[in-house]
Amino acid sequence: MTDVLTFGEAMVALRADRPIRTGGELRMSVAGAEANVAIGLARLGHRARWVGCTGADEFGALVLRTLRAEGVDVSRTVESEGSTGLVVFEPRIADLTRVSYYRTGSAGARLGRCHLAPALAEGAKIVHTTGITAALGAEPLGAVHRAVETADEDTTVSLDVNYRSKLWSRGAAAAALRPLMRHVDILVASDDELALAAPAGAGSEAEQVEALLECGVREVVVKRGAEGAEVFDASGSTARPAVAVTVKDTVGAGDAFVAGYLSGLLDGLATGGRLDRAVTTGAFAVASTGDWEGLPLRHELDLLGAVPGSTIR
Secondary structure (H helix, E strand, O other): OEEEEEEOOOEEEEEEOOOHHHOOOEEEEEEOHHHHHHHHHHHOOOOEEEEOEEEOOHHHHHHHHHHHHOOOEOOOOEEEOOOOOEEEEEEEEOOEEEEEEEOOOOOHHHOOHHHHHHHHHHOEEEEEEEHHHHHOOHHHHHHHHHHHHHOOOOOEEEEEOOOOOOOOOHHHHHHHHHHHHHHOOEEEEEOOOHHHHOOOOOOOHHHHHHHHHHHOOOEEEEEOHHHOEEEEEOOEEEEEOOOOOOOOOOOOHHHHHHHHHHHHHHOOOOHHHHHHHHHHHHHHHHOOOOOOOOOOOHHHOOHHHOOOOOOOO
């Protein structure tokens, strides 16, 4: 049995060194929320499996090679019709990044229930999914339903809302995500995403959290960006401030946070300990360039406490 099973679309990422219309170089890597989480968990020593559909092309080969190199199990990933999707990151001002997707008709969007079934049958301690996969079309949304609805009582179901306005409207997201909540154990959302998961009519954040807990969600994890994060459960709430670092790139910070939180859960840490690890891995992400490249290994978790400008010898 694997520790964490996650699934979705992984793409080739092209990162521009300046605004695209002015020319310049593009650096190639791999990106995708669920793949980022899997890499983050693997670097922390957990058994992580990612399932998806990749194109029978060189971009798909790069996705699989990268995940394998990071210790992620891709044995249930399949080649499919369509090309591997692309995502372009363009720096605009300061730490503001503009993202463009080229994924219409991609292989990744063909992910369905049948692709996920073998991995689900082999079991996982945690099944993690996101609103991004649900937004990719009817088949991927069906895969999300299959994953959350068939998980047994020994499997923790985690869902990160991860709303992307370029993929669907807030109304469409709410219509798809709200019915899933009765199957979700851990919900992760930024404070402006809670309304997409909470039952209609819940107004304030407090009302949204209460409604989600009443739906059966065990833990509501609210990301507050530079202000840190807070977890709500039946016993109350626990909060942690963000770790202060010099921000280089905010892309992938939420995925890093999730990886840290799930890692803490797997290690049996209490809520506060899980949050401490989550804000730490999130800080590694924003202090580094790239979706996952700067994520820490387990023995590096204390690096952020080093004196700024120091050298490790």
